[in-house]
Amino acid sequence: xxxxRDTVVDMPPRESxxxxxxxxxxxxxxxxxxxxxxxxxxxxxxxxIPIPADGLANFVAAREAEAPRRWVWADTxxxxxxxxxxxxxxxxxxxxxxxxxxxxxxVLVRDRAALHAxxxxxxxxxxxxxxxxxxxxxxxxxxxxxxRRPTVPDSLSEVLAEFDRQRSAIDSAAEPNRxxxxxxxxxxxxxxxxxLTSAGVPWDTEEHDRILSEALGPRPAPxxxxxxxxxxxEEVRAALGDPSASLDSPPKLLRALRAAxxxxxxxxxxxxxxxEHPAIxxxxxxxxxxRLLSANGWNWLDEWVRDGRYRPVYVPGGVVxxxxxxxxxxxxxxxxxxxxxxxxxxxCLLVSADVSQLEPRVLAAMSGDRAMAAAGAGRDLYAGIxxxxxxxxxxxxxxxxxxxxxxxxxxxxxxxxxxxxxAFPAAMRLVDxxxxxGEQGGIVTTWLGRSSPPPGEEWQGVQAAxxxxxxxxxxxxxxxxxxxxxxxxxxxxxxQGTAAxxxxxxxxxxxxxxxAFDPVHGETPMAASGPVFSARxxxxxxxxxxxxxxxxxxxxxAVASAIExxxxxxxxxxxxxxxxxxRLDLRISERALKD
DNA sequence: GGTGAAAGCGCG
DNA sequence: AAAGCGCGCTTTCACC
Numbered sequence: 001x002x003x004x005r006d007t008v009v010d011m012p013p014r015e016s017x018x019x020x021x022x023x024x025x026x027x028x029x030x031x032x033x034x035x036x037x038x039x040x041x042x043x044x045x046x047x048x049i050p051i052p053a054d055g056l057a058n059f060v061a062a063r064e065a066e067a068p069r070r071w072v073w074a075d076t077x078x079x080x081x082x083x084x085x086x087x088x089x090x091x092x093x094x095x096x097x098x099x100x101x102x103x104x105x106x107v108l109v110r111d112r113a114a115l116h117a118x119x120x121x122x123x124x125x126x127x128x129x130x131x132x133x134x135x136x137x138x139x140x141x142x143x144x145x146x147x148r149r150p151t152v153p154d155s156l157s158e159v160l161a162e163f164d165r166q167r168s169a170i171d172s173a174a175e176p177n178r179x180x181x182x183x184x185x186x187x188x189x190x191x192x193x194x195x196l197t198s199a200g201v202p203w204d205t206e207e208h209d210r211i212l213s214e215a216l217g218p219r220p221a222p223x224x225x226x227x228x229x230x231x232x233x234e235e236v237r238a239a240l241g242d243p244s245a246s247l248d249s250p251p252k253l254l255r256a257l258r259a260a261x262x263x264x265x266x267x268x269x270x271x272x273x274x275x276e277h278p279a280i281x282x283x284x285x286x287x288x289x290x291r292l293l294s295a296n297g298w299n300w301l302d303e304w305v306r307d308g309r310y311r312p313v314y315v316p317g318g319v320v321x322x323x324x325x326x327x328x329x330x331x332x333x334x335x336x337x338x339x340x341x342x343x344x345x346x347x348c349l350l351v352s353a354d355v356s357q358l359e360p361r362v363l364a365a366m367s368g369d370r371a372m373a374a375a376g377a378g379r380d381l382y383a384g385i386x387x388x389x390x391x392x393x394x395x396x397x398x399x400x401x402x403x404x405x406x407x408x409x410x411x412x413x414x415x416x417x418x419x420x421x422x423a424f425p426a427a428m429r430l431v432d433x434x435x436x437x438g439e440q441g442g443i444v445t446t447w448l449g450r451s452s453p454p455p456g457e458e459w460q461g462v463q464a465a466x467x468x469x470x471x472x473x474x475x476x477x478x479x480x481x482x483x484x485x486x487x488x489x490x491x492x493x494x495x496q497g498t499a500a501x502x503x504x505x506x507x508x509x510x511x512x513x514x515x516a517f518d519p520v521h522g523e524t525p526m527a528a529s530g531p532v533f534s535a536r537x538x539x540x541x542x543x544x545x546x547x548x549x550x551x552x553x554x555x556x557x558a559v560a561s562a563i564e565x566x567x568x569x570x571x572x573x574x575x576x577x578x579x580x581x582x583r584l585d586l587r588i589s590e591r592a593l594k595d
Numbered sequence: 596g597g598t599g600a601a602a603g604c605g606c607g
Numbered sequence: 608a609a610a611g612c613g614c615g616c617t618t619t620c621a622c623c
Binding site: 265407412414493 | 610612616617
Binding site for chain 1: 601602603604605606607
């Protein structure tokens with residue numbers, strides 16, 4: 001019994017009365033049907049257990065009651081939505097598609113040959129591009145005409161073979177072997193992502209409409225522009241002295257600006273703000289309104305909010321660093337001005353939490369920089385950096401820290417980062433080393449073991465060309481520039497990626513605690529959250545370092561404690577007893593606040 | 596008429 | 608024209 005399989009792979013560790021994995025896939029013997037196989041520690045397998053074509057939810061519910069070690073399946077979003085709809089939640093799974101991606105790329109995994117050979121599992125990072133295969137009741141069946149096959153294999157035999165490959169790969173990882181923890185975190189993320197869509201964000205359509213109307217005027221007829229937008233547009237044209245100026249096309253707008261004597265080189269907001277001209281303030285206002293309308297206007301509302309819920313689709317592992325991406329509705333870009341539309345159901349509250357300075361704290365923990373950990377202990381990290389004497393103001397501290405993590409070289413950041421380097425040498429060495437590796441075209445790896453992609457062929461080609469004897473200055477400068485760019489990417493990768501791992505651990509822990517709450521009986525609150533999540537606190541929103549839980553009133557205080565405890569638990573899970581605390585801003589309210 | 600790149604801006 | 612990372616989405620426009 002290896003340490004990896006025995007304790008770490010389970011997140012969080014638990015006593016399981018049934019310490020076996022349960023793999024599910026399309027049956028090889030019963031065409032069109034599903035089947036399961038149970039696996040034990042020593043590689044033993046049960047015979048195929050047939051699952052009735054329409055009986056997956058029942059099967060899973062029954063087995064789940066026995067607390068299997070993990071469900072093993074190809075692709076969580078192909079299976080889990082239908083289970084939730086049927087009222088069945090699972091505690092833990094192993095998502096083969098996501099885990100394959102991590103293991104195939106991680107340089108910590110010594111035996112990757114078998115995974116690399118399994119090309120059918122190497123899929124594009126974003127499988128949401130095309131419609132997914134239908135989910136239930138024929139789980140993995142193709143629906144005539146409309147859908148395509150899942151992006152990864154789904155037969156039970158393929159599932160079992162891939163799981164074998166992955167277990168070997170996990171065991172072959174270099175010490176300290178944290179990759180199983182990463183796979184557990186990634187897989188619980190896959191469950192959470194589906195659950196978030198299923199439960200939805202409680203959305204107050206009237207409040208959204210009120211915010212839009214206040215800014216833009218009443219909702220216009222389809223195809224027409226809102227009154228306030230038109231009025232501000234006229235103001236801009238008047239100030240430009242150009243009644244026909246086009247404001248929506250950057251090239252045309254630029255010409256109009258030039259004609260009015262504004263020497264701008266682009267029409268981006270920050271550059272326009274540099275110029276003094278009566279047309280500038282209304283133009284900035286116009287751009288603000290136009291953005292609100294096109295990105296989150298009434299059309300967005302019609303398309304994305306149904307029955308009081310906004311249901312975005314999250315894409316775990318959608319970003320190379322391991323952050324989630326989203327698909328549809330722009331879940332990760334909801335403007336703060338619209339946050340008040342996020343509103344708890346009657347009888348419920350929102351418990352919101354965001355982590356203060358997550359990434360620098362993660363950097364302090366993974367680098368073991370005690371001075372940086374101390375700067376953030378029990379207070380605002382930037383205030384602590386000021387107190388340490390490294391920089392003079394909180395603003396400077398922030399610029400310096402961001403510059404350290406992003407690779408800032410010029411301006412304030414270029415001036416301040418060296419001071420940070422003196423005050424926090426261990427933390428800075430970690431990111432500086434990561435940057436140096438990237439500049440040489442190397443690969444870096446997060447705390448738990450997610451590796452960065454190598455530079456592309458073009459990058460390699462430019463470097464090779466620049467090192468040839470006949471290379472000119474232009475080529476050398478170009479090569480240097482893109483080498484530094486890649487260094488900034490790898491510098492940031494280790495921090496952003498490890499922060500994403502912490503966030504997954506935080507949510508995984510929180511999810512488990514939330515489900516231990518007693519459902520609220522009587523009138524069922526949060527009915528629109530579906531059979532699994534109504535009546536009990538559930539995650540409703542996630543944004544990199546921020547969560548919102550939708551909870552019955554009676555549970556709100558306890559939920560806040562659970563969020564806090566989960567953050568500390570995540571810190572311990574990843575970093576042991578590193579003296580870094582992850583501070584939260586916690587808020588309990590009926591609606592999310594702008595800020 | 597569809598496709599893809601670029602610009603611009605929202606989020607962390 | 609961002610300096611300094613990672614994304615998604617809408618609009619415009621050149622091009623096939």
